[in-house]
Amino acid sequence: MLQLVSLTFSGIGRFVEPQTVDISTLGNLIQVDGENRNTKGSSGSGKTTVFNALDYLLGLNDLPTTVLQSRLTKEPISVRGAFDFNGKPLLITRNKRGLIIDLDGQVTEGSSKLSEEKLDQILGMPRDMFRQILHKRQKEGGFFLKLTPKEMYAFLTDCLNLNETKKKLETVENELKKLETSKINYENELNKAKSALLATQESVLSLGLAPVRDIHQSVILELKSKMDASSSALAKLIEEHKNQNSILDSQRPQLLPNPVLETIPQLENPVLLDTSLDNMSTITLLEAQIHALNKEIKDLEEKEHFRIRQLKDSISSQKMTVQALSHKCLQAQAAKEEAIKVAGEIKKIRAAICPTCEQSWITEAAKTHENDLMTKLNQYKEQISNGLSSEQVIAELQREISIMEQQLEPQGLDIIMSKKTLNDQYNGQIAEERKKAEEYKKEMTIKNMDILAQHASKQKMLAFEVSVRNDALLADVSTKNKVAQDQYQLKTQAVREMQIREMDQARGQSDIDKKAFEVAVNKLKMYEDARVRYESSMTAMKQKEAHYQAEIDGWDNYLRQNSYDLLMATELKKALKTFLSCSFDDALEAIGDGATKIIRCIPTMSNATIQFEGQKETKDGKVKEEVNAVLSMDGDIGIPIKSLSGGEHSSVDLAVDLSVIDFIESETGKGINVFILDEPFTGLDTVSIEMALEVLKNSNSTKKLIVVDHNPEVKQMVSNRLVVVRDGNFSTITNSEVNNG
Numbered sequence: 199m200l201q202l203v204s205l206t207f208s209g210i211g212r213f214v215e216p217q218t219v220d221i222s223t224l225g226n227l228i229q230v231d232g233e234n235r236n237t238k239g240s241s242g243s244g245k246t247t248v249f250n251a252l253d254y255l256l257g258l259n260d261l262p263t264t265v266l267q268s269r270l271t272k273e274p275i276s277v278r279g280a281f282d283f284n285g286k287p288l289l290i291t292r293n294k295r296g297l298i299i300d301l302d303g304q305v306t307e308g309s310s311k312l313s314e315e316k317l318d319q320i321l322g323m324p325r326d327m328f329r330q331i332l333h334k335r336q337k338e339g340g341f342f343l344k345l346t347p348k349e350m351y352a353f354l355t356d357c358l359n360l361n362e363t364k365k366k367l368e369t370v371e372n373e374l375k376k377l378e379t380s381k382i383n384y385e386n387e388l389n390k391a392k393s394a395l396l397a398t399q400e401s402v403l404s405l406g407l408a409p410v411r412d413i414h415q416s417v418i419l420e421l422k423s424k425m426d427a428s429s430s431a432l433a434k435l436i437e438e439h440k441n442q443n444s445i446l447d448s449q450r451p452q453l454l455p456n457p458v459l460e461t462i463p464q465l466e467n468p469v470l471l472d473t474s475l476d477n478m479s480t481i482t483l484l485e486a487q488i489h490a491l492n493k494e495i496k497d498l499e500e501k502e503h504f505r506i507r508q509l510k511d512s513i514s515s516q517k518m519t520v521q522a523l524s525h526k527c528l529q530a531q532a533a534k535e536e537a538i539k540v541a542g543e544i545k546k547i548r549a550a551i552c553p554t555c556e557q558s559w560i561t562e563a564a565k566t567h568e569n570d571l572m573t574k575l576n577q578y579k580e581q582i583s584n585g586l587s588s589e590q591v592i593a594e595l596q597r598e599i600s601i602m603e604q605q606l607e608p609q610g611l612d613i614i615m616s617k618k619t620l621n622d623q624y625n626g627q628i629a630e631e632r633k634k635a636e637e638y639k640k641e642m643t644i645k646n647m648d649i650l651a652q653h654a655s656k657q658k659m660l661a662f663e664v665s666v667r668n669d670a671l672l673a674d675v676s677t678k679n680k681v682a683q684d685q686y687q688l689k690t691q692a693v694r695e696m697q698i699r700e701m702d703q704a705r706g707q708s709d710i711d712k713k714a715f716e717v718a719v720n721k722l723k724m725y726e727d728a729r730v731r732y733e734s735s736m737t738a739m740k741q742k743e744a745h746y747q748a749e750i751d752g753w754d755n756y757l758r759q760n761s762y763d764l765l766m767a768t769e770l771k772k773a774l775k776t777f778l779s780c781s782f783d784d785a786l787e788a789i790g791d792g793a794t795k796i797i798r799c800i801p802t803m804s805n806a807t808i809q810f811e812g813q814k815e816t817k818d819g820k821v822k823e824e825v826n827a828v829l830s831m832d833g834d835i836g837i838p839i840k841s842l843s844g845g846e847h848s849s850v851d852l853a854v855d856l857s858v859i860d861f862i863e864s865e866t867g868k869g870i871n872v873f874i875l876d877e878p879f880t881g882l883d884t885v886s887i888e889m890a891l892e893v894l895k896n897s898n899s900t901k902k903l904i905v906v907d908h909n910p911e912v913k914q915m916v917s918n919r920l921v922v923v924r925d926g927n928f929s930t931i932t933n934s935e936v937n938n939g
Contacts, residue, residue, distance in 0.1 A: 199863060200320070200870040201282035202252075202902075209268050209275040210254070211247035212929035216276075219248065219920065219931060221872065221902060227894055229916040230906040233923045240908035243922045244929035249333060249874045249906065251277045255292050257317060258329040263294070270927055272563075283320060290317070322868030327356060331859045333874045340851025342858045343827055343839055350825035354785055357862045360778060367774040374767045381760050388753035395746035402739045409728040413721050421715040428708040435704045439697045446690055451682035454675050459668040462661045468649045471642045481631050484624045491621045498614050506606060513602050516595050523588040523595075530585020537578035544571050785861065786810035786825065792857030793850070799896035800849055800889050806831040808854065827854070845886025848878070852893045860899055873899075876906045884911055891915045 208216040232243030247266075253259035254266055255277040267275050276293040286302040297313040299306045299320070306316040321328045330341045338344070345353060355361055543553040547568045793808040800806075807830040829837040829850065839850055856873070863869035875894075879887045888911055894903050895915065905912055913919070923932045 199284065199867060200288070202870060202872050203280040203282060205248075205252055205255075205277070205279050207248075207251040207255075207275075207277040209271055209273045210251050210266050210277070211268055212244045212270065212924060212927060213247065213251075214268055214271045214273070214928055215930065217248075217931045224902065224920075225918040226899070226902050227916050228902060228904045228918040228920065229912050230904060230920045230922065231908050231913065233921055235923065235925045243924040245906045245908075245922045246336070246876055247929070248920075248922060248931070249876065249904070252279065252874075253329065253333060255279050255290055256321070256325075256328070256332075257292075257297075257314065258325055258332065288320070322866065323862075324356065327353070328870075331862060332870055332872065334855070334876060334878060336877045337880060339848075340855050342854050343851055347825050350827075354782065354825065358781055358785055358865065360781060363774060363778055363781075367771065367778065370767055370771045370774060374764070374771060377760060377764045377767060381757065381764065384753050384756045384760055388750060388757065391746050391749040391753060395743060395750065398739055398742045398746060402736070402743070405732060405735055405739070408732050409725055411722075411725050413718055413725070415722075418715070418718045418722065421711070421718050425708070425711040425715045428704070428711040432701075432704045432708045435700055439701070442693060442697065446693060449686070449689075451686050453679040453682065457671040457675055459671065460664050462664045465653065465657050465660070468653045471645050471649075481628050484628045484631075488621055488624045488628075491617050491624070495614055495617050495621070498610055498617075502608060502610060505609070509602050509606055513599055516599050516602075520592050520595050520599075523592050526581075526588040527585045527592070530582045530588070533578040533581035533585070537575055537582065540571050540575045540578065544568060544575065547571070785865075789854070789857045789861050792860060793853040796853035796856060796893055796897050797849060800892050802889070803831060803846065803849065808850065843886075844882055845889045848882060848886060849889045849893050852878070852890055853897075856893075856897045856899055856901075859901070871900070872902045872904060874904045874906065878905065879907055879909055879912070887911045888915070 203222050204218055204220045206216055206218045207213060230245050230248065232240035232245045234240060234243045236242075250259060250261065250266060254261075254263075254275070256279075259266070263275060274294040276291070278289065278291045281288040281290065283301065288302070289300040291298040291300075296307065296310055297317065299313055299316050301316075301320070306313050318325070334341060342350065342353070355364065546553045547564050550564070552564075787810075790807075790809050794806065797806050797808060798804050809828055809830065811826045811828065827839050828835075829839060829842065831837060839847065842850060852875075859869065859873060879890060882890070887909055891905075891912065894905070897903070905916065921932055923930055
């Protein structure tokens, strides 16, 4: 545990020269008073700065170094504290160069991270917690009771080092959830396996008895002999019919050949009239002239497009230049505004006034700052000059752009339009010539169609005459051939009918024998297939039955192990909860007893009792991690702290904070031997201040309680006093005195 012996600091706030506060020579209750000789009061002397220096030394201050650094000197802030750490001398020094820790001759410096880690080891707890037990700042109130119930719980959990136990409890609870989920999964899998086993056993019963063989091989062989005999008789009959058909084919009559028919002669094609009109030379000449005109028009348009494109490129280039110069003009405008500000600051500096805080500034730094500002002012002047010249160039460029934009109007359109008009005239002449040729072609086509129609009529009459003579020749030959064929077909039909009757009889017998044989073979095959299927199904069902029985045994084993694990985890959870609850309840009881002893020193609260209600378990088994503080007094039980009067509330705050600090330090062996209260009585009346001071005087704490306050009630009730005196801009600790009254 840290024991502060002395504190030496300089370059902080209004303390320029080194100041030393020797804590070891003072009692357990100390007042830090102020004397401002400028105002004849006590405010503004720098009382709080003394202990801001201690916070800065231990890395507890939330103010940046630039705020703490004194502006009255060039010397950097420096704080050194002499401590006793568990019986060993400890010297801690912090300044702008870093942190140096000398513990019993072992020095840690250089790496800021290494030094800060060493300091954390010495403090032995998080710095935000350490600051709470060291320094109660202005208007903070009680640090413990201002916490929410959940924050109180978290604060005490950190103090009692119960986080690891909480983590173990959370791990056990998570494991319990996993085990319960596993149990459900195991039970589901076991039920699935049992259902599958029952279904498999029912499938085995549904297979019934094995199939019975109702036909033998000898019957099949007998049927095979009959089928072969009928098939042989059918084959012999087919061969006989084939021979008969061959004889009939040889007796087929020879038909007379078709006579040579007369061919139809073709008349000579008629001479057709020419449908083309000889005017192509005129059209060709006109098309050549149109082609030449189109080329001239295209050349004129391309020259005009090239001229306009060059003008647009020039305009675009000039506008980009204007845009770049406009940026310089904007910079010049901004520079002009900054130059006015800088000139004002230079004026203030030359008048020995700080441009930031409007206070007197006569150090060497003022001259350096003035030179820097003059350099900036010259830079701004150069930017303003560049902006003015850029404005002139922009005006000239804009005039040139205006002239070029006027030249963008199209030129030479009258020549192009005249050539296009001539081109249209030539196209009209070509259309007229082609129209004449089309009309002539239609006239000649009509005449040619009449010539072709007369030719087709003559050819049709000639073909009809030849066709009549050929039909007569064909009819005579066809009649003779038909008589011979009819006689042959009558003879052939009688033979075919006899063959059909014989074939039907032989094929019918063969089909009956074959079907009987196939039925017997299929019946034997069906028996074999049924036997194989039955044996295969029975084997598969037995294998499934054994598999599902093995699964059931396995899931039973898993469930037995899971039940054992659940029992062990549940017991462990109960043990951890009991440990947490007991540890927490013991801590709350100790803090409440300590605070009660302190608060009862006040006559008006001599029968008061401060109690803390700790964590509770809800109906669903969850722990409600909260702490609530209540007061019992004058027969009233469970009075909320917030409902107390100002003096009672402040007294309870102090009593609880002192009890919490003593408990933390006794349990952890970490802490510091001082507790600073910075203007703790602001807004309280005289009676309330006296009540709070009674709490401090009767706290029985081994700490040095330092009250930074200038109330006369404090001077009357506190015997040890430090005085911080401000004279002009500087403050000093001029004396430390011990009052015996």
